[in-house]
Amino acid sequence: MNQIFSALSDPTRRAILTLLRQGEKSAGELAEPFHISKPSISHHLQTLKAAGLVLDDRRGQQIFYSLNTTVFQDVLSWMLEMTDRGESRQVSREEDNQ
């Protein structure tokens, strides 16, 4: 959990995740919009990957990254517990727990 929150604490990494909402993208495509070097973006991607927030898939020379939504569920649960104030909570209104 700590790894996840640490990964989410950087604005560039959150922006990368936002980009990935459009669908999978190669490391190069992810680097373009930013004014930081490609190695730096690569490093951020490793951080996100280590946290389980993204998945990677090499196809030829490119490595495609995509969101791993299951891990976001963990954070969502944590956040929901916070707003619930600790009462034993039933899976509220959205029971779409995939």
Place this chain on the structure above:
Amino acid sequence: MNQIFSALSDPTRRAILTLLRQGEKSAGELAEPFHISKPSISHHLQTLKAAGLVLDDRRGQQIFYSLNTTVFQDVLSWMLEMTDRGESRQVSREEDNQ
């Protein structure tokens, strides 16, 4: 938004928030469970307060801290948007690309 995620990135601060789920607590009460100095906890509390995650209320010599759930809603929304994969809702473009 950055301030919020930064505040959430530290394990001690998250533990403080978890403690506050039981209800408001004084700075001293919050410091007890940790083997960290009181000034350090105080500093963490300032960080949480600046992020809007907690509210403070001085009563006599003590200052009571409590969860500010409205701010958690912001993070929840962000997380939900991530799992939504970008359909329909406007992506509140938090930050930058730099």
Place this chain on the structure above:
DNA sequence: CTAATAATTAGATGATTGTCTAACTATCTA
């Protein structure tokens, strides 16, 4: 095999961060 492209790894560096002790402010009570 060689060159080119995509991406990562390595090593260095300046900035930020979490922690500490010491000193200070605020409040209550005798």
Place this chain on the structure above:
DNA sequence: TAGATAGTTAGACAATCATCTAATTATTAG
């Protein structure tokens, strides 16, 4: 007013972090 208690602020320091350039790995095309 003095002393005690609760908490914060100040200053220092080591560890972590985001970033860079240079070098390296992986893959494809000629």
